[in-house]
Amino acid sequence: xxxxxxxxxxxxxxxxxxxxxxxxxxxxxxxxxxxxxxxxxxxxxxxxxxxxxxxxxxxxxxxxxxxxxxxxxxxx
Amino acid sequence: xxxxxxxxxxxxxxxxxxxxxxxxxxxxxxxxxxxxxxxxxxxxxxxxxxxxxxxxxxxxxxxxxxxxxxxxxxxxxxxxxxxxxxxxxxxxxxxxxxxxxxxxxxxxxxxxxxxxxxxxxxxxxxxxxxxxxxxxxxxxxxxxxxxxxxxxxxxxxxxxxxxxxxxxxxxxxxxxxxxxxxxxxxxxxxxxxxxxxxxxxxxxxxxxxxxxxxxxxxxxxxxxxxxxxxxxxxxxxxxxxxxxxxxxxxxxxxxxxxxxxxxxxxxxxxxxxxxxxxxxxxxxxxxxxxxxxxxxxxxxxxxxxxxxxxxxxxxxxxxxxxxxxxxxxxxxxxxxxxxxxxxxxxxxxxxxxxxxxxxxxxxxxxxxxxxxxxxxxxxxxxxxxxxxxxxxxxxxxxxxxxxxxxx
Numbered sequence: 001x002x003x004x005x006x007x008x009x010x011x012x013x014x015x016x017x018x019x020x021x022x023x024x025x026x027x028x029x030x031x032x033x034x035x036x037x038x039x040x041x042x043x044x045x046x047x048x049x050x051x052x053x054x055x056x057x058x059x060x061x062x063x064x065x066x067x068x069x070x071x072x073x074x075x076x
Numbered sequence: 077x078x079x080x081x082x083x084x085x086x087x088x089x090x091x092x093x094x095x096x097x098x099x100x101x102x103x104x105x106x107x108x109x110x111x112x113x114x115x116x117x118x119x120x121x122x123x124x125x126x127x128x129x130x131x132x133x134x135x136x137x138x139x140x141x142x143x144x145x146x147x148x149x150x151x152x153x154x155x156x157x158x159x160x161x162x163x164x165x166x167x168x169x170x171x172x173x174x175x176x177x178x179x180x181x182x183x184x185x186x187x188x189x190x191x192x193x194x195x196x197x198x199x200x201x202x203x204x205x206x207x208x209x210x211x212x213x214x215x216x217x218x219x220x221x222x223x224x225x226x227x228x229x230x231x232x233x234x235x236x237x238x239x240x241x242x243x244x245x246x247x248x249x250x251x252x253x254x255x256x257x258x259x260x261x262x263x264x265x266x267x268x269x270x271x272x273x274x275x276x277x278x279x280x281x282x283x284x285x286x287x288x289x290x291x292x293x294x295x296x297x298x299x300x301x302x303x304x305x306x307x308x309x310x311x312x313x314x315x316x317x318x319x320x321x322x323x324x325x326x327x328x329x330x331x332x333x334x335x336x337x338x339x340x341x342x343x344x345x346x347x348x349x350x351x352x353x354x355x356x357x358x359x360x361x362x363x364x365x366x367x368x369x370x371x372x373x374x375x376x377x378x379x380x381x382x383x384x385x386x387x388x389x390x391x392x393x394x395x396x397x398x399x400x401x402x403x404x405x406x407x408x409x410x411x412x413x414x415x416x417x418x419x420x421x422x423x424x425x426x427x428x429x430x431x432x433x434x435x436x437x438x439x440x441x442x443x444x445x446x447x448x449x450x451x452x453x454x455x456x457x458x459x460x461x462x463x464x465x466x467x468x469x470x471x472x473x474x475x476x477x478x479x480x481x482x483x
Contacts, residue, residue, distance in 0.1 A: 033086075033444075038090070043413070064417060
């Protein structure tokens with residue numbers, strides 16, 4: 001039991017130590033983003049270039065390019 | 077129908093360009109240092125702040141790196157990033173295998189080579205790096221075993237192949253890690269030699285990562301240590317490494333007019349190699365060898381892209397060498413390397429178009445990395461904070477004092 005407690009304290013303090021820089025500068029780690037009106041150099045196999053596109057990202061994945069922007073979004 | 081959370085942040089991309097996050101296929105990430113005797117219970121003499129190592133990388137939009145001499149500590153760095161404790165790039169890990177008494181895993185027979193590959197596979201490495209002191213039979217066995225284990229190989233062409241370079245191009249030799257690996261086999265840096273080398277690579281399906289920037293830096297610091305002292309990116313390097321680069325610089329120590337002249341000719345030959353390899357259809361991958369004195373991770377990839385364009389790649393080809401093409405060689409092109417639905421959002425928002433001028437990859441408005449959006453102001457804040465602390469701590473770290481602890 002004592003060992004588990006020590007492990008929990010160590011894990012938590014390590015997390016705090018690691019996380020400090022990130023917290024200080026308030027990086028946006030949000031679930032969803034939409035980049036509007038952007039020129040996309042896709043670098044895909046056919047080198048597609050998309051002008052004035054909207055790129056929607058959710059959970060760190062590109063969900064759509066020129067799809068619908070989620071409701072209740074706010075500007076950054 | 078994609079389901080979104082209630083709130084999404086909207087970023088205005090008007091007048092801006094979005095490109096995939098960049099891949100540096102040749103870095104050496106610093107890990108904790110043991111200058112005295114290394115014992116099982118001993119703490120290191122020097123522990124790097126992991127965020128400080130990663131900040132220059134992500135601030136430059138480099139969202140994936142291939143570390144070519146990984147240790148168990150590099151596994152820890154990778155894990156900390158994946159868990160979100162640190163904002164950093166994706167890290168692919170290569171186990172370095174060398175012969176004689178060199179660094180990394182040591183193998184001096186074919187059987188030892190195969191064992192080291194299997195150990196590396198079991199430990200979780202993604203790639204095998206071949207180093208200079210391997211003998212021919214061990215080198216061949218490592219490449220063969222790595223292929224059997226599903227690991228690609230990248231590296232130097234061992235010294236044992238002097239005078240018989242063509243024998244190094246065995247099936248499944250994945251990528252040559254420096255243009256220098258070819259130039260050291262050329263007596264007169266001729267176009268005929270460049271064409272011969274390109275044919276060897278093309279016929280064997282071996283890629284080239286020329287690391288042009290490394291040799292430019294080596295020539296510059298051989299000529300004058302001021303090239304490092306006056307570098308605008310030096311302040312982002314840990315003070316101990318700054319001290320090493322400035323006070324224990326072997327390149328500069330080996331200065332002779334003849335040596336400098338040779339290096340300058342070699343730099344020119346490397347540019348020629350890139351052009352000839354491109355014309356021969358050899359895939360060229362962007363890598364920097366960051367960690368070599370003067371070569372600062374993150375910033376150096378933009379230097380490399382510029383040099384690749386100077387050598388004859390178009391800006392789009394240079395960008396490809398650090399995005400989709402690199403992801404394909406790494407075997408992760410289904411996940412990253414281009415902006416496509418379903419891929420990870422490793423992205424750079426640029427203020428200017430990099431296809432019209434490759435220098436515009438430096439004009440970063442923001443970076444998406446590991447689920448984080450970091451805009452220009454925050455990136456600049458992170459860099460300024462790092463530089464400030466490095467300057468404040470400069471006098472606390474002296475390379476020669478640290479080295480004196482070695483027995």
